[in-house]
């Protein structure tokens with residue numbers, strides 16, 4: 238009853254036990270699977286260790302040492318039935334094994350001795366040698382002792398001539414000797430084309446190996462492939478061998494490795510084994526991960542830095558776009574087709590912006606009726622420039638004006654401030670001039686605390702220079718250019734204290750673009766010729782009038798119109814005339830000269846000034862005539878005709894305002910427009926300083 242019961246249940250128990258063994262990697266029927274070795278119970282010796290994440294690390298950075306890892310229990314390799322019938326005729330069983338390994342060298346491309354899968358009669362390999370012996374054998378072990386030998390599949394990464402190795406990267410089948418029965422260069426045959434593809438064993442990448450023994454064909458096959466490639470159909474090595482003569486009844490299976498002198502890790506990631514059938518497949522995705530190679534912190538940094546850098550890059554790109562748009566707006570210019578012909582005279586706003594440090598206040602040279610003037614240095618040429626920002630709100634006439642600016646740019650005279658070019662923006666025009674190191678003349682004339690009072694010789698030199706410049710404008714250039722705004726503040730002094738006339742023609746900007754029916758009078762109070770006020774028509778002689786006032790201004794050190802202590806307006810021309818009538822014309826000379834001057838020269842200049850500022854245009858000399866007086870300084874001073882009564886009329890005009898004057902001149906032809914429109918439309922621009 239009990240025997241019957243037992244017979245009935247034995248097969249069930251066997252099935253259960255074998256299933257449990259397989260699952261746990263046990264040894265029930267000699268079949269096992271290790272997806273990583275964390276829970277495995279391997280027998281380790283030497284350097285071998287299992288890492289925390291389940292890698293079997295056969296070697297570490299210890300030199301000339303060996304390592305072994307065995308499946309804990311021995312397996313029965315010889316057929317039981319055959320052994321029972323005739324022990325000497327026992328047949329080795331078919332088996333298959335598969336494992337994934339990686340050789341990771343501290344120096345890429347350079348590696349130590351390799352590793353081997355082995356089937357050994359004993360798990361005690363204490364007498365084996367390290368180094369090229371791979372921990373399998375020693376120098377004297379050779380001849381098989383009693384039939385039980387070591388079968389090994391070596392993955393060798395060093396070429397040892399003593400073992401007749403074929404290369405430093407080969408796979409071999411060894412039986413009790415490190416001289417392989419057969420060795421092949423590491424690689425595999427592609428299933429598709431059958432072509433051989435070489436693999437580098439020490440590439441630091443995991444690779445899979447299959448070892449299959451067929452007891453009927455008496456053949457052992459070794460196949461190698463990268464982990465991403467499934468088992469190739471054609472094995473790398475197919476070697477005829479009858480393992481019946483090699484195997485003992487029970488054999489240990491495992492791995493062996495040894496180090497020499499190069500720091501190398503030999504890892505096994507997973508392993509499966511089976512008798513009489515293919516080895517259970519390994520799930521590559523479940524195998525433990527190899528440690529990172531190379532300096533760890535760097536790769537970690539890369540992990541963090543890469544996404545961060547990407548984010549930064551995107552942010553930078555967005556910022557760059559915003560900046561480009563902002564910059565486009567900030568440096569926006571107005572440029573029209575017709576300006577193409579003026580190309581060379583056109584400056585980029587960006588350059589002017591850079592030159593003046595963004596029109597910073599500290600670069601401001603002065604503020605005038607026409608705009609603000611900034612000092613700057615052109616980025617490329619290092620040329621010092623003065624940039625005048627002139628606002629204009631009328632588009633009308635700008636074309637003519639720019640054409641004029643460009644033609645003015647062609648004027649070349651040592652006593653003119655060179656206009657270098659222009660730039661145009663919305664509602665704004667920028668004129669670029671040579672920089673005049675010593676600023677404007679009026680500063681030297683009127684700053685009472687100025688220690689830089691000009692000597693008479695200097696003043697005369699400046700006067701001659703301005704006269705020469707004005708003559709060039711009026712007569713010596715291809716066109717007649719009327720300055721329209723001659724005055725001390727428009728005379729600039731260069732680094733050599735030479736007088737140069739600036740701002741010529743600029744007054745026309747306010748002439749252009751206004752209602753052509755009315756002509757605005759442009760100029761500065763005190764310098765305006767009577768007929769200019771009346772007719773609004775600028776001529777070379779209206780310039781001469783202003784030049785005359787300028788002569789008196791420089792000689793007397795007084796403004797054209799001053800307010801005296803009794804709050805009464807004093808017109809300079811009248812004041813000098815009075816001195817002249819009283820026979821004391823020298824009394825009009827600037828007291829700061831302290832009498833140090835040539836009396837004849839001062840007399841000449843003052844008389845010339847009066848003559849030029851004559852109220853009647855036809856009584857004024859031309860600039861050429863003026864030049865003659867100046868050049869022959871000692872020739873008799875011009876004789877003043879007795880028509881000076883008219884000066885008082887001008888005095889009335891300039892002291893009591895224009896309204897009464899204009900109204901009292903109904904006979905003037907051009908003046909009618911002005912009168913009909915009324916005084917309110919008349920714009921008198923003055924520098925206001």
Ligand SMILES: *[C@@H]1O[C@H](CO)[C@@H](O)[C@H](O)[C@H]1NC(C)=O
Pocket residue numbers: 283284285286297298299
């Ligand atoms: C290598 O492994 C052996 C055995 O586990 C250990 O004693 C030795 O300290 C290890 N050496 C290094 C450098 O990790």
Ligand SMILES: *[C@@H]1O[C@H](CO)[C@@H](O)[C@H](O)[C@H]1NC(C)=O
Pocket residue numbers: 278309310
């Ligand atoms: C591991 O194997 C050894 C010997 O093979 C055995 O004594 C031990 O009990 C095993 N341990 C486990 C946890 O299986």
Ligand SMILES: *[C@@H]1O[C@H](CO)[C@@H](O)[C@H](O)[C@H]1NC(C)=O
Pocket residue numbers: 322323324325326
């Ligand atoms: C065992 O096999 C050998 C040869 O392989 C043979 O000589 C011998 O007779 C056999 N013995 C038995 C009991 O079959």
Ligand SMILES: *[C@@H]1O[C@H](CO)[C@@H](O)[C@H](O)[C@H]1NC(C)=O
Pocket residue numbers: 361362363364
């Ligand atoms: C291994 O074999 C040697 C002799 O060859 C012996 O001294 C040693 O104790 C053995 N080791 C084990 C763990 O059995």
Ligand SMILES: *[C@@H]1O[C@H](CO)[C@@H](O)[C@H](O)[C@H]1NC(C)=O
Pocket residue numbers: 364365374375376377378
């Ligand atoms: C070499 O190994 C064999 C076993 O394979 C052992 O009998 C012999 O003593 C070893 N020789 C040395 C020098 O360790």
Ligand SMILES: *[C@@H]1O[C@H](CO)[C@@H](O)[C@H](O)[C@H]1NC(C)=O
Pocket residue numbers: 449450451456457458471472475
């Ligand atoms: C070994 O490879 C050969 C082809 O080279 C093949 O015919 C044979 O079936 C293979 N044996 C095993 C056990 O895979």
